[in-house]
Every structure is written in C-alpha cells, then in structure tokens.
Amino acid sequence: MSTDYQKARAALGARLRELRVTCPGGRLTGSQLAERLGWAQSKVSKLENGRQTATPEDLQLWAVATGHPDTHDELQARLRGFESCERSWRRQLASGHRPVQDTWNELVAGSSTIHEWEPTMVSGLLQTADYARHVFLKYAELQNSARDAEEAVRSRMKRQEWLYRPGKKLHVLMWEAALHTLICPPHVLAAQLDRLAGIIGMDTVRLGIVPLQASAKVPPANGFWSFDNRLVVTEDWHAELWLEDAETIATYQRVWQALSESAVFGTEAQRVIAQVRRSLVVR
Template sequence: MTESPTAAVQAARRQLATRLREIRTEAGLTATELARRLDWYPSKVSRIENARTPPAIADIRAWCAACGADRAVDDLVASAQSADSMYMEWRRLQRTGLRHLQESRVELYERTRLFRVYCSTVIPGLLQTPAYATALLESIARFHNTPNDVAEAVEARMQRSRVLFTAGNRFSVLVEESVLRYRIGDAETMAGQLGYLLTLMSLPSVSLGVIPFSAQRPTWPLETFNVFDDARVHVELLSAAVKITAPSEVEQYVRASQMLSRSAVYGSAARDLITAAITHLG
C-alpha cells in the first residue's frame, strides 16, 4: 500500500544527493578535490552525497559554483526546499501556538472542492464540535509544550469548518470504528461529538463511512491523512506533519482511500455504529 511518509521524504533527499554527486563527477572532481575547493572536511561531502545530511541552500550554491554548474542552482534549491517542506516537525509549526497553524490552512481548505479524509485516531477536524476540539487541542498543547492559545485555535478550526456548507464542495470521510470509541474529553463531550456526526451525515455533500471492527480489510489501519482535490496529501505523524505533492505518491493515498471505502458501512449501518458508541458511554 502507501509508502511511509518519512521514506518519501528520504527518497526526495536521495534524489537531490544523487544529482549533486553527478554534478561533481561531470566536473571531473573527486570528493576530496571538491572538499578542498570548498574548504570543507571530506566527510561533509560524503554525508551530503549519501543523503545523510541535507545540504543547506548555501551549500548547494557553493557546490555548483565549485563545479561550474551555476545554471543548476535554481532547480536544486527548489528540490531542496520541496524536500524540506514535505516534513515539518510539529514543534516548528506550533512554536507560536496552535491558532496560527489552523489559520495557515484556510486558503487551502477554501480552494479545495473534493476532500478525502481518513482518520484512524480521532474525529476529523472538519467534523469536530468545539468541546471535542478543545479537549483534543489541549492534550496536543500539553504534549508538545506549545503556548496555550487553545480557545483561539478552536475558534479558528470552527471557522475553517465552514467549508462543509460551501456549495459545490464534496467530502468523502472514512473513520475507523475505534475512533468512535476513543474517549477525547469526558462522556458529555463524546456524546455531543457523536451526535454531531449523526447530524452531519444528513448533508448531501458529506459521505461518512465507518470501518467496523469486524470488516474484512484490504489493508491495515493507516496513519491519518487528508487528500485535497486528489493533488495534495497531508499526513499526520506524532512528531511531524508531512505534505505530499508528487503525483505518484498522491495516487497511492487516493487508491488507499478508495480501497478502505469498500470496507466501510454507510447510511443506517454507520448510524447504528455511532448510536452504539453513544450508548456505550453509559
């Protein structure tokens, strides 16, 4: 099925490293000779060429200049920046709090028309109630030790969720049954959240599927991911957010979503699972 997001990032960095090695060899330089020209330790050239150390932008410019390949700089810099932006640690994204991260994605959400969402851990952000979002974001702020602006972040998330009611938008949402049972917040918070799911299911733009515990699966439960217009994927890891735009990789997530949807139940069967989860709250 899908490639590990961290493996995809490493693959992009290996491609950059391979291209830098090619530029050196095309210039007729050994690694030692290049290191001497750049006044680097030879081990630094080796680490870059073997993708063990990502090159800084200044390193790329110096490398190309030493090899007489200045025309390659712009493409290589773009490749390096693309690889870096694929993998962003939450501590960097959240260093000023959680509100900015919510607001930074508004433009993407507003221009997207087809949303494919798969969640194996929590209720998708677009479908969250304020109480559920508050409980979840409070736990995230504690874990990552970010500035506590949860109230503002929740408000930003609710504002972002207005795309649910934008004409022409479509939402294909899949959740594992376990997501209905994981208790985020207290019983009242969970009951309100599950009840809200029942309400959202009535929207003609929302297709909400639940993958039962007992389903015959085409694949294992995957990491939570969002696909935007089948052109861009966001994957959520414990330590980082991964952005994927390479068409071949995006296609894997679209295919995974389609395969997982065949294991899901919809309509009254999905309502029964949600209702059972509410009853289980006692």
C-alpha cells in the same frame, strides 16, 4: 524521513559547503565559520553533511558570513522546496497550533472535493469546539508547544464553513475505534457523537464508518487527506507529509477505495454511532 527529503537536505548541505570554501575573503574552515557565527563546530558539520535541517535564519546568517549575501533567496527556495514534502511538528508548532490551522484553512478553501480517512479521531471538519479543544491541549502537551488552544479552536471552527458552500464535497471514512477514543471527557465525546449523527444526510458530506468487526482489505493505518486528487497530506508523530507526485496520490486513492468497501453509510452508520453513544458512561 523520505529518501527524496534526505537527498534534498544533502544537496543543500553541499551547497553550503561550496559557499564556505569559496568565501571572497578566502576559504573558511568549518571551525572558522562556526566561530564567526557563534555556533558549535558540530552544527556546521551537520548542516554541510545533511544531518540537520537548517532554519531560514541559519541560511541567512550563513550567506552573510561566507560573503555570499546574494545567495540568500536561492538557499531559502531550496529549503522551501524540500520542506514542502516533510513538515516537522517541531518547526510548525514553534508559534503554536493557530498558524498550522490557518494554513489548513487555506488548503481546504482552495479545494472542491476532499477524501479523508480517520482511524483514531473524529475528522477536524466535523469536530465540536469542545472536542477540538481537548485534541489541541493533548498535542500541545506532547509536543511541548505554545498553549494556544482557544485560538486554534476558533480557526478550526472557521474552516467548517467550507461544508456549507455550494460545490463542496467531503468524503470521510472513520474507523469505529475513533468513536470510542476518550481523548476528551465522556460528556464531550457524547456531544461529538451527537454531532456526527446529525451530519449524516448533509448534501456536502458523505460519512462512512468502518465497523470494528468489518473485514478490512487493507490495514487501518495512518489517517490521510486527499485534496482534489492533486495533493495528499498524511502525518506521523514527528511530521506532516505533503505528497504531490501522481503515483503516490494514486496509491492513497486505492487505499481509500479499499477502506470504503468495508464501511457502512447512512442509517447503518447512524446505528453504529448510536451504539457507541449508548455505551458511554456520562456523568
């Protein structure tokens, strides 16, 4: 969890404590508020000490229970402010993968140029429907989230319309390892590799492959996406990070540039893809 995120959550906790002790009907103890809300007293303590992230419902109930219903909008704005940086998968996937994909569709639609680094999987903007389906199924199992793979696939496929719009450009780098990863059956991966080979030459896509044997200037760490040099999104097992400060964005730009110097493009990239395709045992 980032330092800025921790500070913001602690500041929200301090504000919640302030509302509790200034209750118009008289100061409430943590135990009294917990009883009024039907919560464990430990939840009140964790929220006030910045050790638990409040939900929008938590904040609404808190505002009413402490006699400060007019602070509801303020509390929600605080929550949105620090969650815009770190977006936990638990919260995002509460309603399944489709809403997350719809959010990404809006983000992509509002962008002209995207720079992407993918070390482990094929870029979502270049995935086949079958490949994407297996990705969503695997993540739903991992996160124990709603099984809405078909709806999520349809949303992701709709996003790919962006590739055929004038003025758009996708600069995507993939580590060769991503071409080998059997997150799906071999025949599905084979079709996905055929799709990638066919993408090369599209005027809206510049696809580079970093071969396994290439000398890397930086470690091929987590994947990330840069949108018009205004936002970087990266992810870990617990959350997505949406990063907007100029210094951080510049760091990711330097990483992307360093990785691109190890990549091959055009016919060389097609050759790498073809070699991986021939190595698959498809039954």
